[in-house]
Amino acid sequence: MPQAGMLLLGVIVGAKGIKGELKVKSFTENPEDIAAYGPLQDQSGRTTYKLKVVGLSKGLPVVRIKGISDRTAAEALKGTELYIARDRLPETEEEEEYYHADLIGLPVFFQDGTKFGTVLRLHDFGAGDMLEIVPENKDDKLAVLVPFTVEMVPEVDLSGGRVVVELSEDFFENPEAPQETAKS
Template sequence: MSQSDRLLLGVITGAKGIRGELKVKSFTEFPEDIAAYGPLENKTGETTFDVSLVGMSKSQPVIRIKGVTDRNQAEALKGQELYVPRDRLPEIEEEDAFYHTDLVGLDVINEDGNRFGRILRLNDFGGGDILEIVPEGKGKKSSVLVPFTKEMVPVVDLEKGHIVVNLPDDFFEVPDKEPAESSDGSR
């Protein structure tokens, strides 16, 4: 099974308690759904994890993996990525909803039709999805972040393999720093 046939659902962030429970950073729409799709796999697909949800801890799911019975075994799994075969996930019915994996690697085109770059990854730092884009002719260290909103990304065309961005002319300009006011109101 190729990587495109599998989706990353979460990453184990650490042990919880002494009986082998694990905290997971979930990438599912509802974090508690991490165990809803059946057995999960490691990145290579060679190891399968029989996962059950046992609770939540600070908005992170707490899971149990069959065979993991103590804290030492749980700690050894920290950083383990958890994948699911794509065919176990529901089809997306909403027009403006996408699996992140379908967007990674798409070409990015400006509204004038010129190629801007390619999507490296999607991030969510708490304020919504952000596209990380590598501009045309630049390396990964030169990536830029663009909010994944309808205003900034008016077109997503999976069939054509690209998105269209509508960036304001001053999008990449850094505003001049205003002088700080003193406590008496003067500058």
């Protein structure tokens, strides 16, 4: 479990070459920015890594870490998650731009003030971000995915600690399967 206030910025996915270079799956907007925020830490916070991006490999940043100079040492770091303190990240530039970590855990309300649930996580399946919301109703164990668009999520109030959703009346209805016609 990471320390409180720490955000996962990337994970080392393997060695590259024989001189200790590493491939990193980056969770930053621009993958090569993984090294732009200064030293990163492991999950425990006991080990600090200063990364230097030296290239890209299949869209993944290739980095060097001081003290890692051969493939064996690099392979030993495979799977290491790289964290940063939330307060070291810059403020967002756009008004409607948010860090995922700032949204996770926020209560979600309908426009009329009724509590709907809590943001569990955000996903990007390729067509835009989706909020995964755990409904307030404890009988319903399933989370709900809501497109993170202005139409569906008209208000995000970080200072007030809440998200407002506007879901159509038929949002929770399952469409009926089309009836097959008999062929003669």
